[in-house]
Amino acid sequence: MSFDLVANVAISGILTGLVYGLMALGLSVIFGVVRVVNFAHGQMMSVAMYAAALLFARFELDPFLAVAPVAVAFFVLGYALQAGLINRFITRPEHSQFLLLVAVGLILVNGLLMAFGPDARSVQVDYQLESFEFGDILIDKARAYAAGLAIVTALLLGGFFRFTWTGVAIRACADNYFAARVVGLHVRRLYALTFGLGAVCVAVAGCALTLLVDVTPSLGPHYTLLAFVIVIVGGLGSMIGALLGGVLIGVSEAVGGLLISPSAKSMLSFGLLIVVLLLRPQGLFGRRS
Amino acid sequence: MSRAALLLTGLLAVALVFPWLAGGYALSVGTLILYFAYTSQSWNVMMGFAGQLSLGHALYVGIGAYAAGALFYHFGIGPWAGLPLAVALAALAGVVIACLAFRFGVSGVYFALLTIAFAEFTRIGFDHVSWTGGPGGMFLKVEQRDSIDLVHLRGPPALYYYVMLALTAGALALCSRLLGSRAGYYWRAIRENEEAAQALGINVFRWKVLAMAISAGMTAISGVFFAFYNNSLFPEQVFNTGRSIEIVLGSVIGGVGTLFGPIFGAAVFTLLSEGATEALRAVGWEIPGSKGVVYGVVLLLVIVFLPQGIWPPLARRLGIR
Structure with a gap:
């Protein structure tokens, strides 16, 4: 097996991993602030993928342009979901919150199945078949654009949390729920805002991913688990950890699929998840709390 | 009384009299209800009694099903001989997972994710x-399929119903015995406040490992049943x-931690989802996914409006305490 082949696969894994990382970033932000584990995360992303695929089929809208309307819609839906449903569960036991989102996920994945059937849908654009060439290294244009979009979105989100008043207020809620209320922050509204932002990450990642994989309803649970693996390996609540975890899982799946067998590649991820949960529960890139 | x-x-x-009154379809629904009631009762030992959320109990169903199924498939050994092996293997798996998780202090959501990962x-x-x-x-x-062969668990559908x-x-x-035993009191103490339980000298x-072993072993029995009822096993399905x-x-629907909750809950969600599927079929809407949507909606409604479940x-x- 040549070095070039492994390098090509690894680079493609890094780029896909960045998109995974953006999806996981949404999960990480929601957990870090709202302290609710979004078990419907991958299902939400498959809804975004369907939205992008349908917009393309109906209006020939490029998924990179579909990002804007889908992201806005997801922000509103995420805000509404948190404000209308999940906020009532903040003081409930952990398992009850968890199962609430399991229920939302069940409805989403089976709703998609009812509406669109089990068949795969895909998006075809010209630049999917083109690539950038660097000597023997070929990089798919679609994959490179998707990774670029993921990085830009992550940077924007990071900037929002760092430099805006609202972003700082959200971080205050994450640090200390009680103190945030004492200083007069409207914690529930900020929670809803956070869930909306997490949903935007999912929407952008979903639109980008439609260029890389065909979408089916059953993708949802798979991506939920993948997001958990990434976020826990990277460290729950750590933004940079989510992106790095995404890259790590992207590369390990791509190279593992090449060297071992494609069907066994997820075993690597779950094996890694088990080891990290046991030995380093704060994640590879997280700080011990 | x-x-x-x-x-x-x-x-x-x-x-007991249900099989005489019911047709083939109703009998299969009845068997399904009992199957879910039994497995959920087993899961309840872990979550309802000891307070540890496992979302990977399919693992123990699968271990039980594959252990007994493989013995029958390769060596012609019937389910009764396979049963102890299935229970032992599943309990062992449960003990290993529980030891790892609890020794390393994995709890709550992280424990749930760990069970899914396994x-x-x-x-x-x-x-x-x-x-x-x-x-x-x-x-x-x-x-x-017609004569009753208890040794190989082969017979008409009513046989499976009565076994279940x-x-x-x-x-x-x-479970009723367990709740009244020393273990039951310890488990509930751990569920309510683990630090306080430890401070009282409870190991x-x-x-917690014992709860996992019992729960996993019980669940494996339903796996053996599953193998001989369906006669086909796929990793993806099991x-x-x-x-x-x-x-x-x-x-969850019936009431976590209660004795009758799992039975009522299993009956409610199975009847609702089967009923909805049948109603949709009657109007000519045979759509895959409808059952899952019903599961989701019922779970959502119960969790939002009846957080204790419907049984309490x-x-x-x-007037039952």
């Missing part, structure tokens, strides 16, 4: 074990996270 005993006797009587890991692993058929599945020989009824009744009796680690969630549904308020109304 107390009201609880009266209710129980009534339910048992109805359940189940998924095993699912993909079984895809690569050719001895059990891999992803193509393992098929058990179906010979006689006996298992469900047994699990109810066992928290040991009792170990799927969706299967684990189905196991949870009965208890019902029990209060019936």
Whole structure:
């Protein structure tokens, strides 16, 4: 097996991993602030993928342009979901919150199945078949654009949390729920805002991913688990950890699929998840709390 | 006779005569309800009694199903001999997972994710074990369907119904005994406040591992049943996270930690989802996914409006403590 082949696969894994990382970033932000584990995360992303695929089929809208309307819609839906449903569960036991989102996920994945059937849908654009060439290294244009979009979105989100008043207020809620209320922050509204932002990450990642994989309803649970693996390996609540975890899982799946067998590649991820949960529960890139 | 005993006797009587009154379809629904009631009762030992959320119980169903199924498939050994092996293997798996998790202080959501990870890991692993058929599945020989052959668990559908009824009744009796035993009190102490339980001198680690062993072993029995009832096993179908969630549904809808909750919950969600599927079929809308949407909506409504489950308020109304 040549070095070039492994390098090509690894680079493609890094780029896909960045998109995974953006999806996981949404999960990480929601957990870090709202302290609710979004078990419907991958299902939400498959809804975004369907939205992008349908917009393309109906209006020939490029998924990179579909990002804007889908992201806005997801922000509103995420805000509404948190404000209308999940906020009532903040003081409930952990398992009850968890199962609430399991229920939302069940409805989403089976709703998609009812509406669109089990068949795969895909998006075809010209630049999917083109690539950038660097000597023997070929990089798919679609994959490179998707990774670029993921990085830009992550940077924007990071900037929002760092430099805006609202972003700082959200971080205050994450640090200390009680103190945030004492200083007069409207914690529930900020929670809803956070869930909306997490949903935007999912929407952008979903639109980008439609260029890389065909979408089916059953993708949802798979991506939920993948997001958990990434976020826990990277460290729950750590933004940079989510992106790095995404890259790590992207590369390990791509190279593992090449060297071992494609069907066994997820075993690597779950094996890694088990080891990290046991030995380093704060994640590879997280700080011990 | 107390009201609880009266209710129980009534339910048992109805359940016993049910096969004579019901047609083939109703009997299969009845068997399904009992299957979910039993597995959910087993899961309840872990979550309802000891307070540890496992979302990977499909693992123990799968271990039980594959252990007994493989013995029958390769060596012609019947389910009764396979049963102890299935229970032992599943309990062992439970103990290993519990020891790892609790020794390393994994709890809450992280514990739930760990159980999912082990189940998924095993699912993909079984895809690569050719001895059990891999992803193509393992098929058990179906010979006689009319005469009753208890030794090989072969017979008409009513046989399976009664086996499942006996298992469900047994699990109810066992759980009732467990709750009243020393272990039951320790588990509930751990569930309510683990630090306080430890401060009282309870060996928290040991009792949590015991809960997992019992729960996993009980669940494996339903796996053996599953293998001989369906006669086909696929990793994707047996170990799927969706299967684990189905196991949870009965208890959550009926009432986590209660004895009758899993049974009522299993009946409610099975009847609702089967009823909805049938109603949709009647109007010519046979759509895949409708059952899952019903599961989701029922779970959502119960969790939002009846956080204790449907059984506790019902029990209060019936005057049962």
